[in-house]
Structure formats: structure tokens, C-alpha cells
Amino acid sequence: MSSEALLQLQSEQSKLLDGIDELRTIGVGGLVELPQLIVCGNQSSGKSSVLEAISRVRFPAKSNVCTRFATEVILRRHPSSTIKVSIEPGPKRTDPEEIQRLKSFAPKSFSDSDDLKDLINKAKDCMGITDSANVGFSEDVLKVEISGPEQPELTLVDLPGLYHSTSNEQSAKDRDLVHDITKRYMKNTRSIILAVISAKNDYHHQTVLNIAKDIDTNCERTLGIITHPDITEPNSEEEDNYLQFVNNEKVRLELGWHVLRNRSFQTQDFSDEKRDEHEREFFNKGRWKSVSRNSVGIDSLRSRLSSILLKHIRRCLPDLITDINNKVDDRLQKLDKLGPPRTTLQQQKGFLLKISSRFERITAQALNGMYDDEFFGGFDQNSHVQDFRRLRAVIRSLNEDFAEAMEIRGCRRHILESMFDTGPNIHVSPSNQYLEGWKPTTVPRYQLEEEVTEQARKSRGIELPGSPNQLLVGSLFRDQSKPWEEIAQRHLLVVWRTVRYFVSEVLQHLTDEHTYTALIGAQVDPELNRMQQTLLDKLAELTAHLKSGHPLPVGKNFLTRIQKARQERQLNQLKSSLGKRIGSDAGLTIGDLEQATAKLEVSGEFAPAEIIDEMQAYYDTAIVTFVDNVATLAIENCLLGPLGSMFTSQTINNMEDKQVQELAREPAFICDERDRLNNELEKLQAGLRTFNPYNIQKPPMPGFVMNSADRDRLKPSVQADRLSSEKTATPQSSTSQSTSKQQFRRRVLADTDERKGGMFGDLGTARTSGSTTSESFPRFNAESRANNISNAPPLFGSLNTANYQ
Template sequence: MAATADALRGTALDQLQSEDQARLFDVIDQLRSQGVGRLLGEEGLPQLIVCGDQSSGKSSVLEGLTKVRFPTKSKLCTTFATEVKLRRGFKTEMRARIKAGFSRKEDDKKRLDKFDESFSSLDELPALIDSARECMRETTGASANAYFEDVLQVRISGPSLTPLTIVDLPGLIHFPNEDQSDKDVDFVSNLVQSYMKQQNSIILAVISAHNDRSNQIVLKHAQKIVPDGNRTLGIITKPDTLPPESEKEQEYLDLAQNRKIEFEYGWHVVRNRNYETRDSTNEERDRVEIEFFETSAWADLPPSEVGLGIDTLRQKLNKMLLNHIRLSLPSIEEKLHSQIKESEVQQQKLGKSRETVEDQKKYLDAICDRFRDLTADALGGIYSRNTFFNDDEPYIDGYEKRLRAVVRNRNDKFAKKMHKKGHKWEITDDNERESGNRSSLLPNPELISRTKFLEKVVSRLAYINRGCELSGTPNVQLITSLFHEQSMPWEEIATLHLESVWEAVETFLETVLNHLTDERTYNGLIYYVVDPIMESRRKEVKNKLQELLTPYKHYEPINIDPQFSCIISALQQNKGTEGTTEASKNQCSAKKNENPLFSVPGSDSNDKHAYSYAVDVMEAYYKAAITIFINNVAILAIEQCLLRGLPGILSTTISDMDAETLKVIASESEVVKSKRIQLEKKLEILRGGLDTIRKINPRGKSVISLSFTGSSFCPTLYFPKAGVGLIIVSGINSIMILALTSSRNPKISCLYFKTLIH
């Protein structure tokens, strides 16, 4: 049965909204009507959780706030969470359903899902809660006091309701008894703490003045989970049970003034019905409460520090809820900005509608211009001019966009690898130890002593390269053969390097086009432009490498550097003493040498001197040649063949395209047309939402009425610009101005304080 439009008018639920809140929620409704309500989200809506020990008066507080009678039978406690969700709607509607607990069997879940009741008056809510309890107990055989992880969700909507959730939770149990087991104690504790941990929960920590403060578990949980107390309001019930002028009364008077346990919203004191007055009307209940606070020690407390009575509690909650929503506006505005920016990027990718060939060419020309600029900046190492390069994590996510950095870093690695692994043999002095093969992706040079190198390698090459040279003089062919073999790894290392740089360029081009175009255009440009050009350049680079290798693979070494002969002389002088000693040894033991190459005619010590000289010349030439080769690969292969003219590859190719190819690349599918329309609508909605927020929050300014402790202490929070804030606190007798250095993680310092009444 649907509720009537007047069902909530004048009720306490309707009164949980001030005039300021009404204006603010009108704005929020406007945002929802504009289609950006999801930015507010259910999680962002405030949630009041009423929690406390058993018999602390939780349900009575809830009843006093809402004027709705919750079950408060003396022998029947709250055994499951009840979420009363208040939402704004065009019409008044009240419905209740059960959300089955996680551990329920599928059959039970289906049965509980069928519990879906509508009601027309808040007076029906107590009976509905009892009905839900019986539904949960059904088929389980549980007792009347059994606890359930199921949640009763009551949704009440109306034109003037504050959008929040009020949660009534089971009371915390101190010790197990005949009706409540150890399992029940843990269940309730975990349930209450799970709600406390939710960031949108404002904790109403209810304690009974009838019991010792130190024994009330709810305070321990609240202090542990929210140690700074920034979303906790303490509520003291049953103040009428305190003996007048007793130590216990004084203890609670001090507690209420935020002296013992500090909460940001301070403390509030309410007097609920007791057993004798359980049947009194709401009006009688409120009258008795007012009389009690006017005639007891509580009347002496300053109202700026302590809130007294259910009516002032309702006013305080009004301000707390208003703060919660208004403080979320900057984050909503930030989300709107972010989504507008993201949508504009997507819209730019899609471009304007392009039905004709001329429209398609204009669309591609615009892409060419932006592609040229981005690619030129990437090659020039200019990364600060465009946000395309400024990723939050450039070392992880955006590095491939910085093409010049990628190429330079890979060139450096190539040079190091050439110097480390570009030679076939690592020729060492005779006193250095040789080592075996070392594991690596590329083979390491063979470590060999100079003596063994002369015996095993040079003598073999000399034997097969003998010409018309005089005995003891160097053979040019021997030097050539030694160099050709020593430089054999160059080709493999250079090939791997060029392939690596080619892949980096290809990745960059794909990344740029993905940034600039939609999927259809991206695929077309990759297929018709990028792939053919990159394959052509790959072949060009491979051919260039063979050209660069030809002098070192097929021709005699040539060096016209006038310093080259000086380098040879220096090498000879350094090895002079060693050479003489070695020659003497060889001369004395020539007949004993087991190497047949050293036993052939002409293999005397003079020839060995020539072999050693040939090695020196080869090593000197190798050092000069490898530097030239490395530079040639970087300049003539990579820069000239791979990177040359890269910014203009699109415009050059597209200018020669026929109309049919242009249509394939630049025409838009029905999906793209539909997406453009959706984006235009989305941007209109987002900009409208942003404009709506700016009307109440111009230039990032936010004025927020807060109530921390009492009923008349009302600071105002003012943000003249992002990250800078002023808090103007006006009390009954004083005014204070505070500086807020950060609106997200507030750090407050006092700038000004003045007493108004002396």
C-alpha cells in the first residue's frame, strides 16, 4: 500500500532537515536530475549508526529522534541490524525488505528475498520489525533472542527528506549468559565494529548513566576505530538515575563537557522514557525531559559546551549532516572536472561529424598536425610542452612516449654491449687467469692469454695466409683475418639493437595514434600508413647495417689517422721487454715446441715477432674501428634511416590517398556516431552539474555551519581558494579566527581571538 503525500509531513523524520539543508539538497536533486547523481553515490551519503551496550537506551534515542516506536520490550532485545534509509523522492513511499546474510543457504536467501512489504504510516514500523524477525527465524528453529546477520532495510522516500541512513544495531554484550553465548558476544561486537569502520558513518555512541563509564564497551570500540573522534558524537542516557550531587553525577557532568573523553562533535544528554512512563505520548516524554534539565544540575552547564534534550540533538544532527554533504561538494566538483576533461579528450579523438570526403580529409589533416607536433617534441626531447608526455608515473607508464629518451638510452646500452661483447677474444697478459664460458644471452668473449693466442690462433691464420712477404715482416692478410674474426659479434649485437629501436619507434607511433584517434581511424592509419612505412624502414635499416659492416667484413683495414702509427709504437714499447724475454725463451725451446705450425720452415723467432706485431696492429685498429661503427649505427642507421622525417609520415602519405582509402580510414561507423551523440549529452550534463555547484560554491568557496559540542557554538568554514581556509568561530561571549592550511588534512592555528563581554 503506497503512503500518502502527507504521511511524513510534520514528523520528526521530516524535521531532520533545516532550511539550509533543504536548499543544499535541492542542488543535489538538480545534479541527479542532470544525470550526475552517481557522483554522489550511496557511499557518500551520511549514515547515522546508533550503537551502545545492551540496555543503554539506543532504541529509545532512535525513537526520540524519529518519533517512531522501535521495539523496546524488556525481554526482547535488538537482534539484527535495521537500516532506515531516508531518500528524497517526488512521492512519499515506504517499503521494507530483508537483505539475507552471507552465510544463508540459497533456499533461505530466496525465501528472505520475498519479504518485501510496503506500509503507509510510520506507526506500522514496529510491527513490521517484529514480522521481519519472525521471517528470519522461520525454518531455523532459533529462539526469540537469536542473532541474525540478515539486515532489515527500510526505505522511506519523500519530497523533503534528508538523504541519510539511520542504523539501529544490537546492543554490545559484556558476558555470555543463558540466553546469549560466546558466539553471540563476538557476533555483535564484529557487527558493530564493521559499521563503525565505514567512512560515511557518523557514530552515535550511546552510554547509560546508570552504569559505570569505564565498563561501557562502545566507548572502547569508538576510541579504537576512530581515535581522533572526528566522526563520533557521544550520547548520555538515563541521567535521571544519577543520585543528585553524587560523585557519579559529577563524573558524568565532566564527561558531558568533553573533558574525560573527547569527541569532535562532543557529547549530548537525553532523558528517555523509563519503565513507569513507557506508555506516555511523545509530547509527554518531551515535556518531562525539558522539566528534568531545567531543575537538575545539568541546567548549570553552558549550552555552548553541552547539548541537552532530544530537540537540540535533532538540531545538532541537522548541522552534522549538512556538513557531511557540503564537505563532499569539493570532491564532487573535482570529479566533474576530471570527467569533463576525460570526455573532451574522447570527443577530440572522434572529431566533428564527417560525412563527405572533404570532412574526412579535414579530420585527418587535424590528426596529422597534432601527430607532427607530438612526434617532433618526442624526437627533440621536449616533454614539458604537452600533457601527453606528463604521466603521473613516467618511469612505469609513460616512458615509451619519450622517444628521444628511449633511443638514447638504448644507444648507450648498445655501446656498452659492443665494448663488452663485441670482440670474439679477450686477449689477456700471460699472468692473468683464463676462464670458461660465462652464461649470457649473447656469448661472452673467449678469455685467452697472449701466448696461447699467438700459438693457437695467430699461427694458424699465419700458416694459411702466407704470401710474398719477407721472413719476419708483417703480413697484411694476417692482420685482416685477425680483425675479421675478432669483430664477428658486431653484426648480431647491432641487429638486435636496431630491432629494439625499431620496435620502440613502432610502439611510440601506435601510442600517439591511440591518443589522437578513435579505434576505427587508428586501425586504418596503422594498416595503410604506419605498417607499410615501418616495414620499409626496417628493410632500409637492415640494408644500411650491411653497408656499414661491409668494410669490416670484406675489406682490408684502412686507417688514415696520423696518430695511428704512434699508437702502434707505444704498444711496441710497452711490450718491448716482454717481447725480448719471450723471444729468448722461444729460441731456446723451438725444437721442443709441440705445435706443428711452429715446426714448419720459416717459423723462427723473427716470424713470431711479426705475429705479435700483427696482434698489436689488429688491437689498435679494432679500438678505432669499433667507435666509428657504433657512431655510424646510431647516426647513419637509426637517425638517417629510421627517425628521419618521422613527424611528417602521416601528412605525406595522406595527401596522396584516393577518396576510397580516405573513406575507409576516416569515415565513421554508426557506433562512432552514437558515441559522439552520447559524449555531447554527457558533456552537457557534466557542465550543467559543474555550473550548478559553482552557483553555491563560487571560486572554490565553501561556507559551512558546524556544531561541535553545544547547541550555540557555531563555527563557519570559509575557503577563499583551494587548500587555504579560514574558520570563523562565534560563540556567545567571544569570536575567534583560525587558519586552515589544508582542507583535506586540516591543520588549524589560531590567528585572532577576542572576548566580547568582560
């Protein structure tokens, strides 16, 4: 191996290249994508020869055997010269034993490159690829690490050759696999694509350029390499075509083109030095002599690649540092959820105390509407998850919907006061699902009076003639208020589910999967179930008097309503009796008034109307009290109040030691996960330390102070821009907010008719990460169990509420 050849890859900023190599050495390359060179092209295009000429490593080759797996050649600086071969299992390897077997392939290092052939053949056997079979391709990656005191920091990847025609040795499935491998490497935006085309074949039939242009659409990181230029006849059309390529005229690439002369069958035994001399002789004659020396030969290609890679690294550096920072933040968040190692009782209790303290703080903020914690996120009107986490805002919205539903559909039948009355003018909010599927039922007042009259006849007691039985008012009120309990129960269960999902979100935010599962099952779930039962018991208490008690209005409001209704009814009757005489020139006589008022005193006619008036007056006062009681005595006192003290530091301190251990003890896989995250974090932080000296960013523009004249000159344009922005943004914002509210309610609201199988059904399915993707609120009904179960909080069990129906 020639040190002089490898030194040509060095540059004055070699420390930056050393940094990339250092990241790859410590394993950061497995966590973030690092800059590298990939060599790709059709089969027998000379890819491996290009790789060999650059690295000065002679790879085993046969004229009838193509590369059947990706080979990464990692050039690494080290005091001693060694070569090491390893295997990285492909992404489709799923068998743990197979993965471990491939990863354990680690033969001893050696310094003689002549031993590389045997070592690569052993690796191929380990991957299940043999030259005798000559069948199939592998997604496993063969890694050849070449270390030496003067090696540059460079990674070159030789990919399997692309092909079109299939045969017994090369199937259509393998062809697709090779294309997938090539595309996967090309899609790494930190890879430089060395697209190799051979002058032996028509360039139209070599698809590597088309694939590269599909992925690298601006051709910014693709360098074209032409091989076998000696095959073309001097002064021929073929030679002229490839000269146009080299001059960047045929297919324009940002990085341009380069030409190499490969070893032929006759020159395959030439030494590296003799090979280079033979190449120089070729490019110093004929039409190739006129081509720039920077675009021909291996000597200039090494320097050119070094310069290209350096510029590419500089361009990628800001994004690379951002990528590493993001992964550092991710590991820190996961480690924070796992907490420190907890092998002793004191460590376990401290771990739970930390969770409970943060849970108590977040819950208090959610209940008070002070959303300061990072858990609540920033302002984003399109994020349903963040809206849902703002618990107080959500519950207020649900209470408003409940009040609206009670006002509209609380009465069993709407009373039509006259024959011209077409029914209540009701505007049903599309986002209020308490009104979903509801249609109003009406009854004419005269018909209701007939029903009351008939009921009064059947219920006559010891009351005086002309006086109705006062029990009729209570009976009629109970009939009209029948929907109250169903609406209220539905509302309470929706609010309870909202709270339950909120608690789930908080715990998932604060701790790891294992601890979350333990806390939900042993601590949170039993407490929430108790709250649910308390809620339903309170509702039963609030509706008990409605079902069997007598109307007992308090205050003057009831009497005022009765008097007003009576006056309106009597006035309407007088108008009906007097008819056209009212307002006429003839005037009214005493006889007219006596005749009209006499009709009002006919026994029995006014009694049904009086009962209806009293029922309506009591209904209007009772429904307001009932709605307030549901919101305060039930939701606030029985659910939200206890929620704040459900999981506090006092809760942990009152636990027995055994319970603390059951909740906080960490299994072996948690310890392994913490070790893995700490190891990755150390690598990523080491990578940041490596790149920090090169992360030189332009400082922000300093601020300046405007005087009053400057501000006056800017005012008109600023105001115009603001008005223009408001005109454009307001409709969209309104629509977005309305849509967000409607979608949220549709997902939180459950159909109470489907509670027979349990409140949520079977939610034992494991949680998926990041499930707060676009729609984060599961419908708690049969549809959610079929279509959206992965988004629901697990381990809430199957809570049967059939007893509450």
C-alpha cells in the same frame, strides 16, 4: 509528524543545508561523500529511539529484534508530504540480477507514517531478512526518504548494533560484518558520529567509543549521546559516572555529550509531545537539574545537531568542492577520450582525424625533444612513466649505453701487451644492462702472435718470404668483432620495444579502451612489426661486410695508427735488446746498435706483430663507424623517421570507408558509458553551481615592490638559505636520478636469449587503469609475463624473432 519539532532543526543558513540535500537529490551523494549524521552503538543502546526522536518517524520495533542493516533516513524539503522507501545494494553484491532486483524495489509513495512499518517489512523480505529467522545481517542499505514542505535537509543513518558475545542467532562472522559496516560509515570524514551509550550497561563494555576514537583520532566529529539515564539510582556511583560524561570530564569529545530519556516499555505508546514532556520532567529534578539545558533533552539536541552539522559542512565545504571539481575533470577526460557520438561515416572519420592529429603532434614533440604537451607531464625526477614518455631522451640514453658496451665488450678478447699487463681497467656502469653478466676475456700478446704465426703457416700462398698473407688481417678482425652483431641486435630490439611502448602510452592517453584496442591491432601493430623487420634487415646489411668482406680502411688515420704501433713495438724491442747499456756512462757503440737492429730484421718475428697492429688499427676505426651507422642508418632512418608518419591525417584520408568504420564504430556499451558520464557530469556540475555562492575564499596577499635597500637586506639570508638547501638536497637528488635511470633501464631492457617464445610472449591480457603506478615499465621477458603482465601494453601479439637469432 510534528512540523514544530522538525522546524527546530532549521537554522538561518538553511540554504546551505538545502544545497547538501539538493546534491543528494540529484544523485551526487553516489559520486562524492556528503555530510551526514550516523547513529551507532551497542545493541539495545537506544540508537533507533534517538533516530526516532530526532526525525519524529515511528519505526517498527520489537524488544527482541535488533537492527540488521543500515537505515538511512533522508529528510527532504518538498511541497507535498511523502514517504518513500528504497534499497541500495551492498558493496559485496556481485550478482547483476540480484542488484537489479534490489534496485527495482520501488513501491508507490505514501504520506501516512503508519504505513511505514509494512513498507519496511517488505524491504526486509526483499533483502532476505525476516524476523522469524532472526539470523544474519545485511550490507544492503534501507533508505527512507521523508519529504515535506518544512523538512530540513538532513541525513541520519541508523547502523546495526555492535555486540561481542555470539549465539545461534548472531555469529562471529556477523559480528565482524557489523563492525565493518560501522567503520565504513565512520571513515567518511564528512560524517558526524553520534556515539550512543546506554546507562543500563557498564560503559567499559560498550566499544563504540573505542572504535570512534580509532577512526576520529582527534574526536573532532564525534558527539556522545547517553540514553536511559532514568535507569541509574539517584545519587549513585553510576549516576555520578554519567554526569561526568555529560560534563565532558570522563571522555573528552570536541562536540561534547548529550543525554536523552528514551521511551520505556510502559511509555512506548506515548505521543511525541507527551514523550517530550515526560523527558522534561525527568531532567528538571534531582542532580540532572544542574546540568546545562543545552546538553539534555530532544529539544536542545535538534538545535544542537543543526548547529553542529552546519559548522561541519562549512569545514568540509572547501574539500567537498575540490572533490567535486576533481570528479568533473575525471569525467571530462573520459568523455574526451570517448569523443562525440559517431554514427555516421563523417563523424567516425572526424573522430580518427582528431586522434591522428594529436598523435602526430605528440610524436613530433617526443622525437624533437620538445616536451610541451600535457602528455609528457611536469618535472618529476621520481616518475618513471614521465621519463619513459620523453622518447628522445630515453633513446639518447640507450644509444650512449650501446656505445659504452661496444667500447668495452665489442672485442672478443682483450690483448695483454706484456707479462705485467693485468687486463683492461674497465669500469662497468651498473645501469648499463648491455654489460649485465659480462666478464672480459683476455689473451697475452705473445700467445696471440703464436696463434697468428700458426695460422700464417697454414695459410701461406704466393706472398714473398717474410711477408704474411694479408687475408690474416681480415680473419683476425672478424674474430675480434664477433660480439658486434649480438650487441647491436639487442640494442635495436630494446629501442624498438621502447618506441612500441611509447606508442601504446600515447594512444591510451588519447582514446578509450575500445578504440585503442582496434587501432593497435589493425593499424599500429602491423606497422611496428614492419619497422622491426626493416631494422633487422638494416643490421644484416651493416654486418654483411664484417662477416665476409676485406678490411678496406680509408684515409690517413689507419696509416698513422699503423706507424705509431710499429714505432712503439720496435722501440720496446730495442730497449729490451740494449738493456742496461741505455743511459750508462759507458755509452753505446756501433756494434751494439748493429746487433740490436739485426734482431729486428729476423724474418718472421715481426710479421705476426704487424698483423695484430694492422687489425687493431682497423678495428679502432671500424667500430666507430659501425656504432654511428647503427644509431643513424638503422634507428633514425628505419624506426624514428617512419614513426612520425605512422598515424597521421593522411593515413586516415587514405583509408577505405570500411576500415574507418571498423576502427571508429562504437559498440552499445560505449554509448551507455558516454550517457553515464554525461549524466554524472551534469550532476557534479549542478553540485558546483549549488556550492559556488558559498565558496568564499580569502584572496591572495597582493604583491609588493621591494626597493634596492630591501633587497640588499634580504640578500644574505636568502643566499644562506639557498646554500643550506643545496647542501642538503644535492646528494639526495643525485641518488634519486641514478636510481631512476637504473630502474628504468632494468625494466625496458629485455633479455634477447628469451626471444624464442616471442618478443613479448602472450600480451593479450586486458589493460588495467592507472597502471602507471609506481613501476610502469614492464620487463619484456619470462619474468614480466609471470609477475608484471598487467603493466604491459596489450594486443601486441606474440612476435617470434627466432629467425633473427
